[in-house]
Amino acid sequence: MRKWSSVFLTTLFAAGLMTACASAPETDTAGGAEGGDDTEETTAASGDSRLDTIKERGTLICGVDGGIPGFSFVDESGEYSGIDVDICKAVAAAVLGDPEAVEYRNLDSTERFTALAGGEVDMLSRNTTWTISRDTSVGLEFAPTTFYDGQGMMVRADAGIETIEDLAGKAICVEAGTTTELNLTDNLRKAEVEAETVTFQQADPAYAAYAEGRCEGMTSDKSQLIARRSTLPNPDEHVLMDITMSKEPLGPVTINNDSAWFDVVKWVTYGLIEAEELEINQGNVQEQLESEDPNIRRFLGVEGDLGEGINLNNDFMVVVIESVGNYGEIYERNLGADSEFNLPRGQNDLWTRGGLLYAPPFR
């Protein structure tokens, strides 16, 4: 009898712990409102922005995937490359003046948001899809989309699977905690197809299970599938089905309620797009400083004080472009003609050329 009562007590204690945790934030608010004038002041005075922390620290901590060639990939020598990595470099160049002052953290899809919310990383540049629930209830801020993607499905070329109906009774591998996982469920529901979804915590085991034949299909963003296909044993044996299952706007992410820092990430990203529109690139940025065009002069900080508004130097875009180039250069280097993937620009072209990339005016 005594044993049972001790079990009961422990359970009670656990429940108590839970309710204590549950009410903790409320007590915090109460304390702050009553007598915590000085605590509020310190947070307000120091700005409490991530931007100051990064400047003090001297490095930017950037959360990336680390396993997707073309987006963020670690090579044998430990060097990171890819479009997501270049965004990190651009932000580091703008804030710290040095594109190499970045510390990369490899995050899997389920730990990325907690890492950001816990302050482990300053920003995510990790193929993250912009959705309303992430923007609101998860508490994130999405910087402009750096890659417009859609969800696809990779199957074996000789499997004879062409439409979503052909997937009935097949197994499909997917990564946990992604929008693709939800879209897959939606699409199968819509087509009234019963298929088995096998969910993995990380991308590597998911692709390995697909490669070993555990699953007939592998679903993810199309660009990611193309990039990952190049790492499979026989890339030619796999094809992407001719379906687009969703919209996947991918871009950098920061935490909610830190506008000073969010503005920096947002406008550096826009800056890369604007630079391409203004035809400023790595090669000609120094010449462009002499330009007569007021738009270019303002953009590069020769005139005006656009940088000061976001607590950066006025010439922050000069440093950024010198280090990583404009958006077009980043794209061609990592995914386009200069890379092994040779992906056409498609939707990821400037609005002036029929794409979706559009930066608000720099003025």
Place this chain on the structure above:
Amino acid sequence: MQRTGTEFGFGFLNTQAAFDIQESIIPYDPATDSYGRVLLAGFLNSLRVIIPGLILTTLLGILAGVVSFSDNWLLRKGSLLYVEIIRNIPLLLQLYFWYRAVFSKLPNPDNRLAWFGSIYLSNRGVFLPWPAMNWQFGSSAIALLVLVIAVGWLWRWRTQLMVETGQSGQSQLLALWALAAIALLLVVFGFGWQIPQETDSAVFDGGLRLSAEFSAILFGLVIYTSAYVSEIVRAGIQSVAKGQWEAARALGLKSGLTMRLVVFPQALRVIIPPLNSQYMNLAKNSSLAIAVGYVDIYSVANTTYNQAGRPVEVMLIIMVTYLILDLMISAVMNTLNNLVQIRER
């Protein structure tokens, strides 16, 4: 949380989950069911690994532990080799081994292996005949339970008769055999066994399906934990004084009977407390299922907090779940421990 503008609360449990899981004992439909429901499905999936895991671990562990005292050189060394190899390799690696090198490497559904037209093996899983879950199975199972109790009672009565009155116990033995035959008939015909029927390539109707993921986590856990249980059993048996062995031999008991009647009951007193912690380890290690893609509570919870953006609440739920689970195992084991301890007068 305040900083990011999110509020603490468990209201999200009622919102639609919208993600599918690979397998579930209870009906689960991502179109209508909530996060609460999917977490419950995950919890039941965990139990589906833990409960058979505990039973199989006990059987395999005791077998390996007892065999390490065998007079047979091959069995003795085999047990030693098993324990030393398995205990010295991390569990996660072993799980990967079972999943990637064994169950995923089985032939694909088109070339699946089949035995007796009722057992199928492919990289989608193992398909076995299994009783249909209906009233027929239920009533047969209850009848079987009654039979087992009757057999137990008869056995004790027979032993008592043999000890106290010196009767041969032949007639009771005959009755026992008859009951066993009835039980066998009941299991074969009364359970309503369903044989997996292939409806489409790789799709089976009826029978039991153990997916590759489930098989990997169950095999991995059982084989790993059994190695520890085996050592606990060995230690327990060695703790029994040598005089007990010698006394039993002097009475003319064979080595199998010595173990079963004299040594093992005494060894139980030493075995049960450390066994308790191994059982709890098995329950907690089942959370590694996520590594092989099996949808247990931890895996489902991971997806849930990510999709719902509720890490703190979901972590609390998992912690409390595992805590209660372990306390329950502990309570059962403590009761068992009390039963086998020496009653001091």
